Amino acid sequence: MGIRIGARWLLHKLDLRVPAGSCAALLGDNGTGKTTLLRACHGEQELTEGALTVDGRVPDERDPAFRAVVSVLFDDSALFDALTPRQHLDALGLDLDPELPDTPAYTLSSGQRRKLLLLGALRREHRVLLLDExxxxxxxxxxxWLADEVVAAKGRGAAVVLTTHDQRLVERVADVVVDLG
Structure with a gap:
């Protein structure tokens, strides 16, 4: 598979298989195509060449059947600032930690906001998990905690693809490492 943006190939002749219960970590400097590949896996980025399947189907984030098996967190995912953490998780049908703060999301620190987004992605049902940094x-x-959650997702049979700059996370969770340069 390959993706070209303008005259530049971000991904060219890439062959990646991520079996159930394993994790592929995508590494590389900013701008090398890590997030672009995740977006292709989610059906938001068209390929320039080749084919891509996720859980046996062509990725299409608009397809309810696809969304039912793929959970994703992109680097630019956002919260509804006026909702509390409980309201966010309730909207996803998740009944989690009773000790969540009862304040609007805009009052949370950046780390708390990120963890809330991760809870939403990690705890909903999925067979494929896509995580961007x-x-x-x-x-x-x-x-x-994140590393433990990814290991647990693999243990439940999820195929995980994540982008990261954190070598410790890679060492803890990755079965395959793809350096995109």
């Missing part, structure tokens, strides 16, 4: 804004304790 999930460690961003997390402190050391939350990064260990």
């Amino acid at each position: 999930p460690e961003r804004a997390l402190d050391a304790t939350a990064r260990r």
Whole structure:
């Protein structure tokens, strides 16, 4: 598969398979195509060449059947600032931690906001998990929690693809490492 933006190939002749219960970590400097590949896996970026399947189907984030098996957190995912963490998780049909703060999301720190977004992605039902720099804004304790959650997702049979700049996270969760340069 390949993706070209203008005259520049971000991904060219890439062959990646991520079996159920494993994790592929995408590494590389900013601008090398890590997020672009995740967006292609979610059906938001067209390929220039080749084919891509996710859970046996062509990615299409508009398809309810696809959305039912793929959970995603992009680096630019956002919260509804006026909603509380409980309201966010309730909207996703998740009944989690009773100790969530009862304040609007805009009052949360960047690390708390990121963890709330991660909870939404990690705890909903999925067979495929796509995470774009999930460690961003997390402190050391939350990064260990994140690694444990990814390991648990793999243990439940999820195929995980994540982008990261965190070598410790890679060492803890990755079965395959793809350096996009």
